[in-house]
Amino acid sequence: MTSPANPTRATIRRTLGLRLSVWYAAVFIIGIVALAGLTYTLLASSLAQRDHDIIYATLREYATRYELGGLPALQRSVELEERTGDQERLYVRLLGRGAEVVLTRSPQGWGGFAQEDLGDAQSGNADDAHDGRAVLEVASARLYDGTILQVGKTNEIRLALLRKFQWIVGLVSIVALIVGVTGGLILTRSTLQPIYDLIHVVQGIIRTGRTDTRVPDRSARGDAVDELSALFNTMLDRINRLIGAMGESLDNVSHDLRTPIARLRGRAESALQHGTPDEQKEALESCLEESERILAMLDTLMDISEAETGVVQLQREPVGLRALLEEVVELYEDVADVKRIVVTLEPGEEVIVSGARDRLRQVFANLLDNAIKYTPERGSVTLNTSADDRTAVVTVADTGVGIGAEHLPRIWERLYRADASRSSRGLGLGLSLVKAYVQAHGGTVEAVSEPGRGSLFTVRLPILTPM
Amino acid sequence: MRVLLVEDDQTIAEFVEKGLREAGFAVEVAADGRAGLEQALTGGHDAAIVDVMLPHLDGLSLIDALRAKGVRTPVLILSARRSVDDRVRGLQAGGDDYLTKPFDFAELLARVQALIRRATGTPEPTRLAFADLSLDLLTRKVQRGSRAIDLRPREFALLEYLMRNAGRVVSKTSILSHVWGYNFDPNTNVVDVLVSRLRDRIDKPFPAKLLHTVRGVGYVLRTPS
Numbered sequence A: 001m002t003s004p005a006n007p008t009r010a011t012i013r014r015t016l017g018l019r020l021s022v023w024y025a026a027v028f029i030i031g032i033v034a035l036a037g038l039t040y041t042l043l044a045s046s047l048a049q050r051d052h053d054i055i056y057a058t059l060r061e062y063a064t065r066y067e068l069g070g071l072p073a074l075q076r077s078v079e080l081e082e083r084t085g086d087q088e089r090l091y092v093r094l095l096g097r098g099a100e101v102v103l104t105r106s107p108q109g110w111g112g113f114a115q116e117d118l119g120d121a122q123s124g125n126a127d128d129a130h131d132g133r134a135v136l137e138v139a140s141a142r143l144y145d146g147t148i149l150q151v152g153k154t155n156e157i158r159l160a161l162l163r164k165f166q167w168i169v170g171l172v173s174i175v176a177l178i179v180g181v182t183g184g185l186i187l188t189r190s191t192l193q194p195i196y197d198l199i200h201v202v203q204g205i206i207r208t209g210r211t212d213t214r215v216p217d218r219s220a221r222g223d224a225v226d227e228l229s230a231l232f233n234t235m236l237d238r239i240n241r242l243i244g245a246m247g248e249s250l251d252n253v254s255h256d257l258r259t260p261i262a263r264l265r266g267r268a269e270s271a272l273q274h275g276t277p278d279e280q281k282e283a284l285e286s287c288l289e290e291s292e293r294i295l296a297m298l299d300t301l302m303d304i305s306e307a308e309t310g311v312v313q314l315q316r317e318p319v320g321l322r323a324l325l326e327e328v329v330e331l332y333e334d335v336a337d338v339k340r341i342v343v344t345l346e347p348g349e350e351v352i353v354s355g356a357r358d359r360l361r362q363v364f365a366n367l368l369d370n371a372i373k374y375t376p377e378r379g380s381v382t383l384n385t386s387a388d389d390r391t392a393v394v395t396v397a398d399t400g401v402g403i404g405a406e407h408l409p410r411i412w413e414r415l416y417r418a419d420a421s422r423s424s425r426g427l428g429l430g431l432s433l434v435k436a437y438v439q440a441h442g443g444t445v446e447a448v449s450e451p452g453r454g455s456l457f458t459v460r461l462p463i464l465t466p467m
Numbered sequence B: 001m002r003v004l005l006v007e008d009d010q011t012i013a014e015f016v017e018k019g020l021r022e023a024g025f026a027v028e029v030a031a032d033g034r035a036g037l038e039q040a041l042t043g044g045h046d047a048a049i050v051d052v053m054l055p056h057l058d059g060l061s062l063i064d065a066l067r068a069k070g071v072r073t074p075v076l077i078l079s080a081r082r083s084v085d086d087r088v089r090g091l092q093a094g095g096d097d098y099l100t101k102p103f104d105f106a107e108l109l110a111r112v113q114a115l116i117r118r119a120t121g122t123p124e125p126t127r128l129a130f131a132d133l134s135l136d137l138l139t140r141k142v143q144r145g146s147r148a149i150d151l152r153p154r155e156f157a158l159l160e161y162l163m164r165n166a167g168r169v170v171s172k173t174s175i176l177s178h179v180w181g182y183n184f185d186p187n188t189n190v191v192d193v194l195v196s197r198l199r200d201r202i203d204k205p206f207p208a209k210l211l212h213t214v215r216g217v218g219y220v221l222r223t224p225s
Helices: A005-084 A156-208 A224-273 A277-309 A321-331 A333-338 A357-373 A430-440 B010-022 B033-041 B059-068 B084-092 B105-120 B153-164 B172-180 B190-202
Strands: A091-095 A101-105 A127-131 A134-142 A148-154 A317-320 A342-345 A352-355 A380-387 A391-398 A444-450 A454-462 B002-006 B026-030 B047-051 B075-079 B097-100 B127-130 B133-136 B142-144 B147-149 B211-214 B218-221
Touching: A005 A091, A005 A101, A005 A134, A005 A148, A005 A156, A156 A224, A224 A277, A277 A430, A317 A321, A317 A357, A321 A333, A321 A342, A321 A357, A321 A380, A321 A391, A333 A342, A333 A357, A333 B190, A352 A357, A352 A454, A357 A380, A357 A391, A357 A430, A357 A454, A430 A444, A430 A454, B002 B010, B002 B033, B010 B026, B010 B105, B026 B033, B033 B047, B033 B059, B047 B059, B047 B105, B059 B075, B059 B084, B075 B084, B075 B105, B084 B097, B097 B105, B105 B172, B127 B153, B133 B153, B153 B172, B153 B190, B153 B218, B172 B190, B172 B218, B190 B211
Parallel strands: A342 A380, B002 B026, B002 B047, B047 B075, B075 B097
Antiparallel strands: A091 A101, A091 A148, A127 A134, A134 A148, A317 A352, A380 A391, A391 A454, A444 A454, B127 B133, B133 B142, B142 B147, B211 B218
């Protein structure tokens, strides 16, 4: 079942990873190349500028010497320069009025320039002679007596320098390419790893149906992808808890229903085997009663489970507790009247809580039902409401038989009844329901009791704060 | 009055069919959703009772299809699901009322009658009578024979509910929901107490008892046989 889906996913995974690393490498390399290109251009133009400056400075100097001391002064100056100058050798030529060459000085090894290229350069502008790749850059000036002075400089050294630079840039680019690609791969891998982990875990869950695997935790870095993993784990925890709670409550419900169903069966079987029509009628009636009980029990158990597990969201609305209590007191008016029990709702201010009206009504109906049930004739039941900033408190106090200290901690358990003989009516679920509902509302319920004197139940619910 | 019942559980179908016939209805029964839809589309039913869980076509889709074809027959939805969401969904699908299984027949009948009344605009009766007992819904006066009986509001509401369902057994659950409007389990003796009070008023002073307890089921107004 996994084979059709997997290749597609793997492909997506590969293409995403590749795309990210290619992008990374491309941006990296383009950056390096642009930087190198810019540096090269700046370097080349500043070197050219320097050569140009040297040529013109020298031309001006020699022209001055010639004007001051004539040809010999120029010659001396050139020879001095050749002997002591630390600068590269320059090409110098002096042309007479008839364009005849009066003086030529060229450093060794570069006679190769076509000197006729230079012409007689009447203008005094620069002319360049070429020798293969190298260029002789020449500037000329017409002197006062009509002779022409030319100073030139080859760019061989400059070219060599730039060639070296090109070579370095090439080398750096190759290194950048390698670094870019591997860096891209590593970066992509480490970025996508949590997502791969997530995919892996989800695939595992789909394949095996087990929800107890978790995405490896890397929340220390705390970026968005890690947050996603953490959230996914939280979601899985929640699902797990819910499944667990549902399974547990299903177990409980089926267990709790076995006894009454067994009773029902027993009753029906024995009536079938022996019995007069009257007895059979009686048995049928008990079967009906028993089935009513089972149904009531099933409903209540499911209500409790739903409230405990939070499977069903409460339909909350603002509920006035006193109005609700008045309704409940009215419901039990007749019942209390029959036993001559006085039920009093003590005066107080209305308290608004946020809750599910039906559920809260059931809470207080159950508490009042209990109170009246366990209070002997002519007793009294007193309800009271109070509130502080955060909590609404409802108390139900009776003058009943009370609950023994040994039973008190267990009254909230399902199907627990202090009255072992089960002589009084009831399922033994009322208080479990109360507790489950109150807790689902974020509240608490507790009981104190003095056997023979009465019990006091206290419900605390978070109050609805005005917006 | 013709009623269409779409229900795949044979026992429940028979039980409802029998009850409806006894109450004077002509009943057609369909055992699955598709057959139910076909029959419903032929029209002419005053009401339909549709189970949610059906073979071939579920009840809510059936109602959807019915409404899409413009058939306005009022529908009572039957369901074993009890959560509020399901109720809402059922009513949104175009169901007119909703009843959760298990239900007692009197409740079902009362709802079907109410649906038909609502659909046909039949006015509510203003006076109910059973044996020598009569109840005026407008003046809220109750009389047995020639003697006027004073009832408190809850007692009046209970008697009204029993008289509307005279001859049929009504359960404690439906009493609790009709008299108090509470939809929770009668894990309480509130109903028993109210019934015994009512009995004191309408039966105690008279030789012929009308209000009877049916063990395990509920209460019924019935003339002594």
